[in-house]
Each structure stands twice: as C-alpha cells, then as structure tokens.
Amino acid sequence: MIISGKEISAKRKEDLKNRIDVLKEEGKRLPKLVVILVGDNQASQTYVRNKENGCHYVGMESEIIRLSQEITQDELEQTIQRLNDDQYVDGILVQLPLPKHINEDNILDLIVPSKDVDGFHPANVAKLVLGQDGLVPCTPKGMMVLLEEMKYDLSGKEVVVVGRSNIVGKPVALLCLANNATVTIAHSKTKDLKEVCRRADVLIAAIGKAKFFDRSYVKDGAVVLDVGINRDENNKLCGDVDFESVEPVAGYITPVPGGVGPMTIAMLLENTYQAYLKREG
Numbered sequence: 001m002i003i004s005g006k007e008i009s010a011k012r013k014e015d016l017k018n019r020i021d022v023l024k025e026e027g028k029r030l031p032k033l034v035v036i037l038v039g040d041n042q043a044s045q046t047y048v049r050n051k052e053n054g055c056h057y058v059g060m061e062s063e064i065i066r067l068s069q070e071i072t073q074d075e076l077e078q079t080i081q082r083l084n085d086d087q088y089v090d091g092i093l094v095q096l097p098l099p100k101h102i103n104e105d106n107i108l109d110l111i112v113p114s115k116d117v118d119g120f121h122p123a124n125v126a127k128l129v130l131g132q133d134g135l136v137p138c139t140p141k142g143m144m145v146l147l148e149e150m151k152y153d154l155s156g157k158e159v160v161v162v163g164r165s166n167i168v169g170k171p172v173a174l175l176c177l178a179n180n181a182t183v184t185i186a187h188s189k190t191k192d193l194k195e196v197c198r199r200a201d202v203l204i205a206a207i208g209k210a211k212f213f214d215r216s217y218v219k220d221g222a223v224v225l226d227v228g229i230n231r232d233e234n235n236k237l238c239g240d241v242d243f244e245s246v247e248p249v250a251g252y253i254t255p256v257p258g259g260v261g262p263m264t265i266a267m268l269l270e271n272t273y274q275a276y277l278k279r280e281g
C-alpha cells in the first residue's frame, strides 16, 4: 500500500489553517516565520519559495530576507541577533547551504533555541536525546506523523535507519527509540547491509543514492520510508528505494515524489506554530 505524504501533509496543513483562522477571528497576533536566503542558489530559491507558499496557504505571516553571497559572517550574525530579539518573530530558518566563507555551525548556534524551527540547534538536539519537549527536525518529525496517521504502532518493532546524518538519520532513529522501537542505525561502513535491512519491520532509507534499495533488502510486509531525493538515469526525480522492485513486497511504502518530501514543509509550519504557542504562553 502506498503512503501518500501528499495527502497527509495536505490534511495537516488544513488543520493548521483552521487553527490560524481561529486566531484571526479572535484578532490575535499571527505566527511568523522568517527565512534567510543567502546568495542565488537555484535549488535554495525553490525551497524558500515553497516555504513561503506554505505560510501563505495556512495564513501565517512570513518574511524572506535575501542577502548577498558576499555577506560577511558578522553581518549575518547581526541579522540573526535582530530576529532573535524581535518579539513578532516566532521561527527563524537559515536556508542551507551557506557560502563557503561563512561558518555554518556558528550561524545555526546563534539562533535562539525557542525560534529554531529547523530543530538543528544543539539545545534542541539535546532535548531530543533526553526525550524532552523541544523543536524537532522537520523531515524526521514528518516520518513520525506518517506512521501516526497510519496508526502504525512502533512499540517493539525492529527499525533499521540507513544513513546517520544529523538532519535525518540520527534524529529519526531517536524518535523511533522514543516510541519504543528497537533501532539499528546503518551507514556506509555497516557490514552485511542487506541482512541488516532484511530484519527491519520498518526500513528508513536516507542515504542519497538513487534506487539503491531493491526488494532483496526488504522483508515481506515491511514498512518502507524513502527519504532520498535523487535524479535517476533519465533525470527523473526518484528516491533511495527502487519503487517498482520494492512496492510489490512492502506492506507500506512512500513514493518519491509525494511521500516524505511534502511532510517536511508541513512540519516546518507546525514547528512555527508550536514556537508561537510557547511564546504566547
């Protein structure tokens, strides 16, 4: 069965839109997301536009700050400080990647954790590790929502996450652990990857290699969540999973496009709303 992230994200955005409509009716201040875009990277421009459209759709306020590729570390840091201090800003997102002369870690660390809607700040990472309430990275959170909407209970299940990045692999593994799954994190040095993957009740593919996982990696009936965004030999968008090969054996599978991807923006909007609620007490 195909899990439609497109449909589930649309439903979540509709719910959020309704909640923001209520704020409007009550004459309350609306949640606001600010996105900082440095330089003119084409892909980044598209991602930022999608985020802005998402804000418009649910009725949130948004602002895109476009900065020159030549901006200095100091100037960028001052921009973030100003947004940290702005009482009308609930979420701050710095679109990555940043130009090479900018120290990315220092920039992300400067965002006040309560406005860090990407969930990348060390304070939010620590909260995730400790099982405390914080802002959770959007793509991993989106996968948890997909499972939740499917009413899939992770308790006692074998989850194999392939990929150990800070933005996807590690946080999604922690979220599965928090939901009582038995979690294995595999990576490029893992031995017998196929055998490890075949143990999985839930296989999470997050390596960034087009159609890497065919059906020989998948246990019959497993849930397969495909995070990858790649181009195949015909320049067509595809995931890390070879969908045609795996779909007949998987119990549930997310397609690419239309699976995990659309959840990411929906979760960014939900994180901004969560930050807003906390600020408003």
Ligand code: NAP
Binding pocket: 139, 162, 163, 164, 165, 166, 167, 168, 169, 186, 187, 188, 189, 190, 193, 206, 207, 208, 209, 227, 228, 229, 230, 260, 261, 262, 264
């Ligand atoms: P990343 O930082 O490049 O990390 C890739 C991970 O995969 C690394 O841990 C690497 O292992 C592991 N890996 C690479 N080749 C492998 C192999 N042959 N066997 C086993 N493990 C292997 O990637 P990322 O940022 O997590 O992104 C992963 C994919 O998800 C990309 O396609 C990206 O575009 C996509 N993505 C999608 C969304 C979305 O919204 N849907 C969001 C973020 C990312 P080592 O650590 O050992 O090198």
